[in-house]
Structure formats: C-alpha cells, structure tokens
Amino acid sequence: MRVSRLLLVTLRDDPAEAEIVSHKLLLRGGYIRRISSGIYAYLPLLWRVLQKIEHIVRDEMNATGALETLLPQLQPAELWQRSGRWDGYTAGEGIMFHLDDRQGRALGLGPTHEEVITTLAADLLRSYRQLPVNLYQIQTKFRDEIRPRFGLMRGREFIMKDAYSFHADEASLGQTYGAMDQAYRRIFARCGLRAVAVEADSGAIGGSASQEFMVTAEAGEDLILTSSDGRYAANQERAVSLPSPAIPLQASSCTELTTPGQRSIEALCSAHGFDPSQTVKVLLLLARFATGQPQPLLVSLRGDQQLNEVKLANAVNGRAESGAGALLEIAPITPEQLQGEGLAALPFGFVGPQLSDAVLESARTWTPRFLRLADATALELERFVCGACRPDSHLVGASWGDLCPTAFLRPTGLDLRSAQPGDRCVHEPTQRLEAARGIEVGHIFQLGRKYSQALEATFTNEAGSDEPLWMGCYGIGVSRLAQAAVEQHHDSQGICWPVTIAPFEVIVVPANGDDPQQTQLAEELYDALRQAGVDALLDDRSERAGVKFKDADLIGIPWRVVVGRGAPQGRIELVRRRGTVSQELEASALLNSLMPALQNERLGLLEQHA
C-alpha cells in the first residue's frame, strides 16, 4: 500500500475529546473518528489492526475445535424474558438498547448472545453424541453504557469475540474451560500483550467459576490484586484477604457516650481516641428489583473495613424473594426516600445494628423489615463501639449478644469487605497483596445450567433421559484489545505496535521524494519486501523527510526503511520503531538483515508462554 492512497489524516494537536494516551494516539494517528458518544468509525488503518487481531483469535479458536458462526444482533424480547434478563437489561440502568417493531413487538440489540445461542442449542443439540460443541462469533455488540469513555475502551458499540460451549457433564465443561484458558493466553501473547489471568466476579452473566484476562496498564479501569509469589491474582471485586487483627476494646459493659455531630467513623475515633477496628459502622441501603418490592438493607462492617459492593450485590441476589426479579440497584437510603415512604427520619451517622424493624412498619412500598447482613470481621468483635440509634449518641462496649438478643435481629455473617493492597494473603499469610491496574480484555465463565434450564435446552443422555446442557461462555473485547495494545505500547512520539497486530510491518521512506535515485531504490525495496511476504507500506508522498518520519512514528509501524543520501551507493538505513534502534546497511542486504528479526517478532510474546 502507498501512503498517498491510504487516506492517512494525522493530527498534530491532541483532540480535546481524548483523555488517555491511547485514545489521543488513535485519533491523532488517523485510526478512529468519533461519530457519537461511545460510537466510533474504525478507519482503514485500524480496520487492518482489527483484522489482524481477529485472524489470531480465529486461528487459536479454530485450533481448539471451536466452530465459527454469526448470530443476529436484533433479538426478540421474548427470548430475554424467558431467561429472566429482559427487565434487568432494559429497566433502570439496564444496558440493552431496545425498540419496538412496526407490529409493536419488542426487540433488543444484542449486548451478548447467551439467549440466542441457547435457543439454537435447544433446537440443534438433542443427544450426548453431539457434545461437546463450542460455537463462536466475532460480532459487533451494543451496550448502552452509563458512561462511555476513553474511546474504544468503553464504547456503546464495539467488536467482541464471544464463544459458547455445550456439554453433557460438568467435567467436559471444565475441560473446554481449561482449553479456552490456554487459548486465551496464546491469543494475548501472540498479540504482543502482557496480560494476567485473575479470579473474577461473574457479574450479570451469572454462573460459577470465572476468570478475567487483564492487560496491565495505568489507565486500566479495574484494580487487580496479586501476590508477589504469583499464586494469587484477583479482581478487587472478588479478591479475598486476611483482615488485620482488631485492637481489643477495653470494656466489660455497655455505656452510652455523647458524640455531638460525630457522624463518621473518623470523627468518632479522633474525638474519643478509639481505633476504627474497635467500631462497627452500619450502612442503610435500599436494594431495588425489577419486579419485587424494594428491600431495605442494614449492613454492619468493622469500622476500618470497606464495603465491597459486588460481594454485597451477590449476597442480596442470593437472598432475594423468588419473584423479585433482577437486582437493579443498591444505593444509600436518603431522608427524602424515607419521607416518601411516610416513615420517620432516621439518625443517620448514629445507627447501630440493633435498629428495630419498627422504623419500617408503615412503609408504603418497601418490605417492612431489614435484610440484616454483617461482615465476619464485625461479628468477631467481642465488645465494640456503635451508634445508639439516637442522634449524637454512641454505645461503648456493646456486644452482639446484648444488642441482638433475638435471632430476628442478628445479622447473617458473610464476606462483604474489600480486600486492600497490603493485606495478608489467604493462601500464604506471609505474602502481601499488591495492586495494579488492568484493562479487561477477556473473560471466561463456567455458566453451568442457568440458561439451559431457563430456556429449556436439554439433551438426551446415555441413559436415555433428558437433562439441561452444561454451558460455558468466553469473550474477548477485540476493539478494546486494539486500544489496550496502544496503551501498553507507545512512547512520546506515538504508537509502537507489536508486529503481529500492526497495520503494516514495514514502511519504506524515501527521504527526498524528488530524487529519482532514492524513489527508484525505494520502489525496488518495496517490491522486494512484498514479494518476500512482508506487509509493507511505501511513503510516496511529496512531503519533507521530517513529516514522513513523524507520521511513521505516530502511526507506529514497527520497522522503517529509509532510502536517503546513501542511495547512489546502495546504502540504506533500517530503523526499529521500538527504542528507535537504527543500522545502516547495503540495500541488497535488507531482507537478510530484516527477515530473521521480523520472523521472530511475528510470534509476539508466544515463546515466553510456550
């Protein structure tokens, strides 16, 4: 390809719309243009990158025996209603774009494809003899994100590879899950990305085991916690750790303490010399469901611990009444909400675990009793400080036995705290958790039988009876991966693509486009490279050398061949983009010099993972 024909439009200034470096570079390098918030055009240069990523994905997926398919993006609401996800995905802060057709039938634009694929499986898969099967597609997904940001990182329309496997038993599912784990490691390595596999929450998709693949980068939206021995890595949403021991409170009985205006743990402790680990804080929250009544929550945590919302949401989901439908939101109870329910004001900041359900008695729409949950670290305290349920007053030396004498008041003990960097590890207490930021580029799940049961996808087993299929699902954010690669591979001059996903492998630059000797030699080398199977670009523009060098650096072509003053003597220059390593050599020696290095780079980081 010739640069003059490439529709290469580069920008000198950072566009105001971009915040992070990868987003700026993709815009400046002429890779993407924003069409609307979270919606981007993939320009020809980026499309080449995406196709190279897709090729690697296909190659590795096919190698595991998976079958490529293409499923509809426009999906009937009925399918989603049968799986129970329609309300959760469309109401509240649901992420599914949806619409009505001319007959008034509701449809959704697929944010994911479990419903469609499971329906197909129910239709096609009848016998254990057909199993296991793994189907995948590379498809545009639609998600109405609360807040799209960072270019392709969190878009409302993006390209994803998603795969769905079907099995006769759990062991077979485990096998494919393992094979996908290995395939994913190879895919990211071949793309030249440093990625780590972490334990993850399975989120809205549901299911049991799940693992995320994170590209480590400062701009990552996720916090990941790892042990330095490499044996533990988890998303903070899911991470577990050993809490620091509490400092025992010297008290044998319960007394009341006046605490004017001391609503926060911090204010309370600094005014009276308590350690936060000697206190129990109580959070009053409201869980809203798609169909069921709003459920007030009373959550007790040790004062020095942080609530993990994801763990809480999972706990609430597991305890919701069967007809409640999807959990839409958990948010702090506000004074306005209490008023709206016709309830008396509550002493926020001075609430203890003993708060009676009587305060909810006359609620108009809420369930008139709290769901009482507590983190294990709070329940372990013998004596502690907590709110007295009266303004400007706390209890010192309270105990669970005194406060909550009846089983009715006693909270259920769970793991609800967030693990923090520096915490001791569960697998080995001498190890500490370290924090890193990561961009989630892949996620694999063992779904089990959740969808197959809901959508009645069954097969006939060896014994002749019907049972639901076992399922797994496996995603890779293809467009996000492209930007994550830029985030991980750039310098002050621009992008430094790994060869495997670069739009071109080599760019040939005649320094002076008016010099016939230079242009002729450049043309010859360009032809020779292409005949050798190299993905080459020729900068045939009549620009000054500086402009061509700057553009080559910005768009990040891994190798540059400069044909300049040495052309009459047959001397050229070979420059490696990464590190800007340059060597001068005979034009006739180009292929011999370049090909071994290029061949090696075409493996990505694979050799490290072999």
Next chain:
RNA sequence: CGGGAUGUAGCGCAGCUUGGUAGCGCACUUCGUUCGGGACGAAGGGGCCGCAGGUUCGAAUCCUGUCAUCCCGACCA
C-alpha cells in the same frame, strides 16, 4: 441520574466581562525558494459563532430554553 466544564473553519484555540456583523496557529489550494525529524515567503478558499426563542436600531457577546460533548461522582452519612 447528581455535580462541574465546554460548544466559534477539518483540528487546537482567542474574542464574550464593557453588544457594532469574526480572528490566530495547524491543516487545505496555487506559485516560488527549500529538501534527513512536523520548512520559509507570497497569494487564496473555507464559519447561520451548537440549536430555538427573547431583549435591542444592532447579539458570537446579554437573558431564557434546549441539544451535544467531555470530566468527576453515583461505596463507607
């Protein structure tokens, strides 16, 4: 959804306080000189100042509304 900011040429911005009909840099076109790290000179082209109302003799500028985009938040009272 809450808070903050910004909408002026393809991109980056000034002008707005104190109303008088639009400017700078880059990019684009032509010519000349230059030619190995975003050249220089000259001459050009391009804007319903986001949109809609209002105030005024007159609005990019003041007022009201609306739309869009970006950032922070929507966990610990």
